[in-house]
Structure formats: structure tokens, C-alpha cells
Amino acid sequence: MGKILSHDITKIVKDEFKGPAFKKGHIIQTQDIEEFLKLGKEHVYVLELEGGEIHEDEAGSRLARAAAGAGVRCSQPKESRVNLFAECAGLLKINLDALDAINDLPDVILSTLPNHSVVKEGDMLAGTKVIPLVIKEEILAQAERIINKAGNILQVVPFLEKKVGLIVTGSEVYKGRITDTFGPVLSEKMASYGATVIELAYAPDDAQVIAEKINHAIEKGADIILVSGGMSVDPDDVTPLGIRNSGAEIIKYGAPALPGAMFLMAYKGDVAVLGIPACGMYFRTTVLDLVLPRLLAGDRISRRDIVKLAHGGLCRACSPCHYPNCTFGIGDSWN
């Protein structure tokens, strides 16, 4: 590290502030000599940077600026820590390989929220910090090379205005024997993400009718179709068959998330068709809360995405529910 010059604080008088010890390019470790005197400190230290060295604050700022992609803004440095904030609401996307590579470098850290977190405008997403007081330019250049190759480390993808079709199954609901609870629960959830429900249809426990309702919603322009109930093992649980009969390709039936085990993910062309088990009505947070934000941010969900839900896919069933400030969905799941 560059030279550190020690000065007897009692000898520092106002005109000496302009003296050679404090010339431009030197860094005084305290701004407030008066405060130092009050505390009974006897020395003030002045850092003289050598070539190829960067002060922690400048280094922290450079690292944060490089890491920030679209929808992310940086704070001013404070003791080299620079925070990154969401400029808009949406889904946080992190390049995890690049994040690992940055944190594998000496003397710098970058710490983030979990990948695929749903964020609001102004939310803190990450913090970067430089560990020593000065850092070698070469380390920072290496960090910038890693980030340039990756494009950025983190970005916020705003939610798209998706059109949603809801198909509520169950003969007891269809025949009016019980009042529909699923429809209102799912409609409210869609509204909270800014998605528009363009169709709310009811189907009895009949796979062919369910298939027809799915195709009707697609014809009406739905981007996402949620088919509720009938996802379990009873003979009249025919929603998975209905989804298959619609011509959709089943990506995975059964998700390693609890609640959400009986979830089904399918696609008919670009239209996502989701089978939502009854837990989606009884629990505030389920597998749907993990999958839906990604769909609304424009991601196509793969079989591997569902498989990777397992680690961190067990809800702690807290009362009250603290999601997303908990471990549900934060394991390797969405890497």
C-alpha cells in the first residue's frame, strides 16, 4: 500500500492544511481535525497513493458501476461500500457465474439478494465493498474484464403486461354447490403483478371440457393460462389430462416445492399452461409465487428450472407468512 505519513495533530494549524502534507492526491483519513482533537487523538494520517493503486472509495464506485445493468443505480461510496438499488419494479436477474468470479478475486466483495427476487423500485439489491484501504488497479481491471464479458452482474427486468386466462375446475364449483374461492385468490395475485385476467372460465371434472376451455383462452389471446384444482390423485382429478388433451406439451408434472408438489408446467407453443393444485388457494405462498414472476419477466420455464426448485423449496409454514423474507425458493433453485 502507498505511503502513510503521520502528523502530530497538535501542530496542525489552519494554514498547514494547505501545506505539502495535504496536497492534491493525498488522502486524509479524517475530514474533521477538530473532532479528532476533541477525542484526544494525537496523530492524523495522510495516505500518499503510489502508481497503480486506487483508493477504496473510487474502487468501490468503479466496481458497482460495472456490475450495474439495466434498471440498477449505484449510491455514493461510504467507507468504500456502494449500494445498488432497483430503478424500477420487476425481477432481479443475476449472472451467478460472474458473481462467483468477482468474489473469488482478492480484496473485493459483491453481495446480492437472491437471484430472481421480485423487487420494488428503490429496493436495495446488492452492496459492494473493497476490503483494504487501497487496491491494485490490476485487480479492479480484472473485475471489470469479468463483468464486461458477462455484460453486467445484475439487472432488473420489468414485468411485461401479460394476459392471463383462469380456468377454475371442479364439478362442485361448476354446478354451484360451493362458491369459487380459487378464482378470486388467483385474480388478486395476478393483479398484484400487474397482469390482466382476460378470461375467467369454469369447467367440470371433464378433461375434454378443460382442454376446450384452455384452447378458447389461447384463441382469446392469453399468454399464460392457470388451470386450478383437480391436480391430485382422485379419479375425478382430471386437470393434468385436460392440459395434455389441449395439445400442450407437459414440461413437468410434480414440482419439488412444498406447498406445490402437484404443480404442472406445460407449454402450448409460447403459451404457458400451469396446473395449480388446491394449495394455491389454501396457502398464501406456493410454487406459483416462484414460477409466476419469471413468466411475467418473459422467461420460458424449463424442466431443469422446476427440478432446481428442490433446494430451498420447502416452506417453513410460518404464521404469519414472511415470504419473501424467508428461505422459500432461495436455494440453488433458480440458478
Ligand SMILES: Nc1nc2c(c(=O)[nH]1)N[C@H]1C(S)=C(S)[C@@H](COP(=O)(O)OP(=O)(O)OC[C@H]3O[C@@H](n4cnc5c(N)ncnc54)[C@H](O)[C@@H]3O)O[C@H]1N2
Ligand atoms: N390421496 C392423496 N390426496 C391428496 C394428495 C395426494 O397426493 N394423495 N395430494 C394433496 C396435495 S399436495 C394437494 S395440493 C391437493 C391437490 O388438490 P387438487 O388440486 O386435486 O384439488 P381438488 O381435489 O380439486 O380440491 C381440493 C379441495 O378444494 C376444494 N376446491 C377446489 N377448487 C375450489 C374452488 N375453485 N373454490 C373453492 N373450493 C375449491 C374442493 O372442493 C376440495 O374440497 O390434494 C391433496 N390430497
Ligand code: MOO
Ligand atoms: O404438496 Mo400440495 O401440491 O402442495 O399442497
